[in-house]
Amino acid sequence: MVRIAVFASGSGSNYEAIMQYFTKLTSPKAEIALLVCDQPGAGVLERAAKWHTPVLVVERRRFASKKQFEQYILAQLQQYQIDFIALAGYMRLLGPTLLDHYLGRVINLHPSLLPAFPGIDAVGQALKAGVRVTGVTVHFVDYGMDTGPIIVQKPVAVELDDTHNTLSSKIHVVEHELYPKIVYACALGRIYLDGTKVCWQNPDEAVKE
Amino acid sequence: MVRIAVFASGSGSNYEAIMQYFTKLTSPKAEIALLVCDQPGAGVLERAAKWHTPVLVVERRRFASKKQFEQYILAQLQQYQIDFIALAGYMRLLGPTLLDHYLGRVINLHPSLLPAFPGIDAVGQALKAGVRVTGVTVHFVDYGMDTGPIIVQKPVAVELDDTHNTLSSKIHVVEHELYPKIVYACALGRIYLDGTKVCWQNPDEAVKE
Numbered sequence: 001m002v003r004i005a006v007f008a009s010g011s012g013s014n015y016e017a018i019m020q021y022f023t024k025l026t027s028p029k030a031e032i033a034l035l036v037c038d039q040p041g042a043g044v045l046e047r048a049a050k051w052h053t054p055v056l057v058v059e060r061r062r063f064a065s066k067k068q069f070e071q072y073i074l075a076q077l078q079q080y081q082i083d084f085i086a087l088a089g090y091m092r093l094l095g096p097t098l099l100d101h102y103l104g105r106v107i108n109l110h111p112s113l114l115p116a117f118p119g120i121d122a123v124g125q126a127l128k129a130g131v132r133v134t135g136v137t138v139h140f141v142d143y144g145m146d147t148g149p150i151i152v153q154k155p156v157a158v159e160l161d162d163t164h165n166t167l168s169s170k171i172h173v174v175e176h177e178l179y180p181k182i183v184y185a186c187a188l189g190r191i192y193l194d195g196t197k198v199c200w201q202n203p204d205e206a207v208k209e
Numbered sequence: 210m211v212r213i214a215v216f217a218s219g220s221g222s223n224y225e226a227i228m229q230y231f232t233k234l235t236s237p238k239a240e241i242a243l244l245v246c247d248q249p250g251a252g253v254l255e256r257a258a259k260w261h262t263p264v265l266v267v268e269r270r271r272f273a274s275k276k277q278f279e280q281y282i283l284a285q286l287q288q289y290q291i292d293f294i295a296l297a298g299y300m301r302l303l304g305p306t307l308l309d310h311y312l313g314r315v316i317n318l319h320p321s322l323l324p325a326f327p328g329i330d331a332v333g334q335a336l337k338a339g340v341r342v343t344g345v346t347v348h349f350v351d352y353g354m355d356t357g358p359i360i361v362q363k364p365v366a367v368e369l370d371d372t373h374n375t376l377s378s379k380i381h382v383v384e385h386e387l388y389p390k391i392v393y394a395c396a397l398g399r400i401y402l403d404g405t406k407v408c409w410q411n412p413d414e415a416v417k418e
Contacts, residue, residue, distance in 0.1 A: 113342050116325045130407070132362040133322050133344055153341040155364030160412055198339070203369055 002030035002187045005082040006053075007090035008037055012044025013172060014088035014109060014179055019051045021180030030187040034080045036073060038092060054080065060092070070097035077102075084187040087141065088179070091120075094141055104193040106141040107186050109179045111171045113137060113153050118146035123168050132158050134167070136174045138182045140193050149198045151191055154178055181207045211239035211396045214291040215262075216299035217246055221253025222381060223297035223318060223388055228260045230389030239396040243289045245282060247301060263289065269301070279306035286310075293396040296350065297388070300329075303350055313402040315350040316395050318388045320380045322346060322362050327355035332377050341367050343376070345383045347391045349402050358407045360400055363387055390416045 006015050015035065022032055035048045036056045048055045056076050063069035074097060077085075087094075087108040094106065112122035113135040119125075126134040135155040142148035154174050158167060185191045190206040192199050200206050215224050224244065231237055244257045245265045257264045265285050272278035283306060286294075296303075296317040303315065321331035322344040328334075335343040344364040351357035363383050367376060394400045399415040401408050409415050 130359045150339045
C-alpha cells in the first residue's frame with residue numbers, strides 16, 4: 001500500500017471527498033495514512049475523527065523557525081512511513097526541509113486556472129478581474145507559490161450573477177470530483193514528474209481504478 | 210443599420226466567420242461596412258474581395274508617427290460612418306487617437322483566457338506554461354495590451370499530445386463560433402460598457418438574433 005498524508009488547514013471538504021473516493025475503491029493500492037493539520041480548531045479534524053484517520057496537529061507558533069516546524073513534521077511523516085503528500089487547503093508554503101524529501105511526491109489543488117490567480121483568495125481575485133471562466137488546477141508542488149508543473153485543469157464558468165459564495169460552491173464541486181482520483185493516480189505513480197515535465201504512464205488508464 | 214469596421218492583419222478567418230454569420234441574419238440591424246488592414250499582402254484582403262466588403266489598406270510605415278497613421282484611419286472611419294470596431298487578428302495596439310473616439314465601441318478577440326497569456330503567440334505561451342485549459346476571450350478594448358473589460362470567455366482543453374497547430378485549430382473553432390454573435394450583440398448595444406463594467410441589457414436575449 002502506498003501511504004498518503006493529506007495536509008489541510010480548514011473545513012476539510014476535499015479531505016472528505018478523498019476519503020469517500022478511497023473508501024469506494026474495490027482493491028485500493030493506496031490509503032490515507034495521516035492527516036496533517038496546522039490549525040487546532042479546524043473542521044477537518046472532526047472529519048478525520050469520523051473517518052478514523054490518524055491526525056498530526058502541529059502549530060507553527062510552537063516552533064522557533066519554519067525549519068524546525070518542518071523537521072518535526074518530516075520526522076512524523078517518516079514515522080508513519082508516508083510515501084506521498086496531497087495538499088488539500090493547507091494554507092502554508094512547503095519549505096525545502098519538507099520538499100527536498102518529497103519533491104515529485106507532493107501535489108496541490110488550487111481554485112483557479114493557474115498561472116492565473118495564484119496565492120490566497122483565488123476566487124475573489126477572479127471575480128475582481130471580471131473573468132468569465134475560472135477553474136481548478138492540480139499541480140505538482142515546487143519551491144514557488146502555486147508555480148509547480150500542472151497535472152490537470154478543469155474550467156468553471158463564471159455567471160453574471162455569481163457571488164463569492166456561489167462561485168466557490170461551483171469550484172468545490174469540480175474539486176471534489178477531480179482531486180481524489182488524481183491523488184490516487186499520482187500516489188500510484190501513474191502520473192509522475194520527470195524533471196519539470198508531467199508524465200502519464202497511460203493517459204487513458206491513469207485515473208481509472 | 211449599425212456600421213461595423215473589422216480590423217485584421219492576417220488570414221482573416223474570423224472576418225470570414227463574421228461575414229458568414231451576418232449573411233445568415235434574416236433582418237440584420239448591423240453590417241460590416243469596412244475592412245481595415247495594415248498588411249497589403251494579407252489573406253483577409255482576398256476574402257474581403259469575395260464578400261464585397263470595402264477595404265482600407267493602410268501601412269504604418271507610410272506615416273511619420275502612430276498619431277498620423279491613426280488620424281488617417283479615423284478620417285476614413287468617419288467617412289464610412291463607422292459606429293463600431295471589431296478587431297479580428299489586428300496585430301497593433303490602438304492608440305488614443307482612435308480609442309478616444311471609439312472607447313466602449315471597440316472589442317477584441319484574444320486566443321487565451323485573459324489575464325493569462327496576453328500579447329503575441331498566446332497559444333505558444335500556453336503550451337510553454339503547460340496549462341491543461343486555455344481558451345478564448347472577447348473583451349472591450351482599453352488603452353492597455355489585452356487588458357480591457359472581459360465580455361465573454363470560453364475554455365479549450367489542452368490535450369497531452371496537442372501541438373501549436375492542433376491547439377490553434379481548436380481555438381479557432383471556438384473563436385469562429387463565439388465572436389460573430391458577440392460582435393453583433395455589442396454593435397447593437399445589447400452588451401455595453403459602463404465605465405469599466407460590462408453590462409448586458411438582457412443576458413438571455415443578447416446573443417440571439
